[in-house]
Amino acid sequence: MDSFLDKIKSAKKIAIFSHISPDADALCSSFALKNIIKFNFENKFVDVFNDGPIGQLYDQILKDEVINPKPYNNYDLAIVLDCPTLNRIGKCEEIIKDIPTVINVDHHETNNKFGDTNIVSPISSSTCELVYYMTKGLGLKLNSTIAKQLYQGIITDTHCFSTFSTTNLTYQAAADLTKFKFDNNAIKKHYFKNNSLGKIKLLTTALSYLKLYKNAKLITMKIPYKAFEETNATFDDTLGIVDNGISIGEAEVSAILIESEQNKIHISLRSKGNVNVGEIAKKLGGGGGASVAAYQAKGDLKDIEKQLVTTVFPYLNEDKEKEEIIF
Amino acid sequence: MDSFLDKIKSAKKIAIFSHISPDADALCSSFALKNIIKFNFENKFVDVFNDGPIGQLYDQILKDEVINPKPYNNYDLAIVLDCPTLNRIGKCEEIIKDIPTVINVDHHETNNKFGDTNIVSPISSSTCELVYYMTKGLGLKLNSTIAKQLYQGIITDTHCFSTFSTTNLTYQAAADLTKFKFDNNAIKKHYFKNNSLGKIKLLTTALSYLKLYKNAKLITMKIPYKAFEETNATFDDTLGIVDNGISIGEAEVSAILIESEQNKIHISLRSKGNVNVGEIAKKLGGGGGASVAAYQAKGDLKDIEKQLVTTVFPYLNEDKEKEEIIF
The missing domain is CATH 3.90.1640.10 (inorganic pyrophosphatase (n-terminal core))
Incomplete structure (x- = not known):
């Protein structure tokens, strides 16, 4: 000093x-x-x-x-x-x-x-x-x-x-x-305390796509490109939405897939600490720390989601019930 | 002392x-x-x-x-x-x-x-x-x-x-x-950071019913009884949802109508400070402070919402555009 x-x-x-x-x-x-x-x-x-x-x-x-x-x-x-x-x-x-x-x-x-x-x-x-x-x-x-x-x-x-x-x-x-x-x-x-209408609309969209995998240990949300077209929202308005996923009691990992331009996807990851999402992001071409990480991908939103989910699965602790819950 | x-x-x-x-x-x-x-x-x-x-x-x-x-x-x-x-x-x-x-x-x-x-x-x-x-x-x-x-x-x-x-x-x-x-x-x-799945589902429901009145000065959300039936959520899980409404930049008043039992509605009100929602709640049989208030009502969710909106309107400052925006 x-x-x-x-x-x-x-x-x-x-x-x-x-x-x-x-x-x-x-x-x-x-x-x-x-x-x-x-x-x-x-x-x-x-x-x-x-x-x-x-x-x-x-x-x-x-x-x-x-x-x-x-x-x-x-x-x-x-x-x-x-x-x-x-x-x-x-x-x-x-x-x-x-x-x-x-x-x-x-x-x-x-x-x-x-x-x-x-x-x-x-x-x-x-x-x-x-x-x-x-x-x-x-x-x-x-x-x-x-x-x-x-x-x-x-x-x-x-x-x-x-x-x-x-x-x-x-x-x-x-x-x-x-x-x-x-x-x-x-x-x-x-x-x-200053959300734009667009931000609230994006939150609504993201939550409507909320999916739970492996007894809710993995949560995903999506914002397809059309949601940006329909609102005046910007990429900045997506900040913090991913935290709704990781706030769920059972969640170990939460991800949001944001299609900011057609077929251009930004993926943000959060972890409660047991899973190192930085490592997962690195595997997929990105980076970050153990509990906050991100990467970019190009392609169809559903395909990118499938790739992400498949990559995360081995990191989650298995328990007796192996069923997949989706709502 | x-x-x-x-x-x-x-x-x-x-x-x-x-x-x-x-x-x-x-x-x-x-x-x-x-x-x-x-x-x-x-x-x-x-x-x-x-x-x-x-x-x-x-x-x-x-x-x-x-x-x-x-x-x-x-x-x-x-x-x-x-x-x-x-x-x-x-x-x-x-x-x-x-x-x-x-x-x-x-x-x-x-x-x-x-x-x-x-x-x-x-x-x-x-x-x-x-x-x-x-x-x-x-x-x-x-x-x-x-x-x-x-x-x-x-x-x-x-x-x-x-x-x-x-x-x-x-x-x-x-x-x-x-x-x-x-x-x-x-x-x-x-x-x-410990939301239940039910809580996230109720948030999703409430946001899907979000309505804007008077250039977004009044925001309403609803949780119909069927949302409680469909989830394992409880009334406690609704806490804080109304804050999403008042967080919107333009909002002066935000309200959530929660049908916790068939035709039994709990209404929570929030204000940024210019409108005294305690006064509004009092008019409708409830009470509270200037920025946080609540009342109970019995009847059809839509009717109760109409009554609320009509009661709040005179409290909002009019500006040139008097159109009503709803999405």
């Missing part, structure tokens, strides 16, 4: 990066860290880069911030946030390749320590939680803009404190951050 | 009460307060009473606790938790009428201060949060059993920290309580 502080202190021009298709944690940890550096150290020049696309949901995060400025400065320090591997920064590799020193700050267990300095904390619920505790640990100051940014990363990555990654330290960070003046109810409303 | 402590100190036999059809906050604040008194003061005799029925979801709270003991002792102090009015304790009024002193501990804004001592804190997310801060304020000790009980009341009453009643103090309480040793992930799983 001293090394982190020394590197910040000796740097003049800093570039901050996070992963492609950023979520709130990636964007907020980037801007928060920029603002922490500028608030605590005089005359630092800090730029934030991201290889989008950035979902509309995050418009309010971008509002008062500059992203992807041009021309580039001659940066002497790069900080990469929320990326388990360096290639997750996408096209920004073009910029980082000329920067002599890289600090890697991340909360993913699979982080491969690609930095010259690596601050990797898998017990943190989010990179924003980690940035908060780094700031606190280094005795740096916060303000309400920074607190609001860090809080957004924490509540989104923990699905409003409901994930198992939420710890005592997460609650403490939320308690400390909400002492600063910002409207935390507006943030909750924005992320969690 | 001194008065509270003095009364506890001078009492020998204490009876604790909470509201009929108790939720986790009512049960947990009762048992937690009993355990706090017994852990901090020697030789106190404390009994907990509740006029059920108690949902199966709360079986684990009851497990190591004694509830509704007989015969009654000659209590010299009554503490009533989580009740805005004394009649909310139901049949337990029979027991309390002989107790000379009543302490009223509650977080409802509508509390009518029925006690000899009244500790009413509408800024608390839950009675468990209030009991935690009373304990802290009075310098009393906690243990992990008590911490686990208080945490359960807080996470259930705040829907896992997602309600607007969740404040900085709620996060701080959660941070302090989860420092004690208990499995907070198991609690989250029990209350929030």
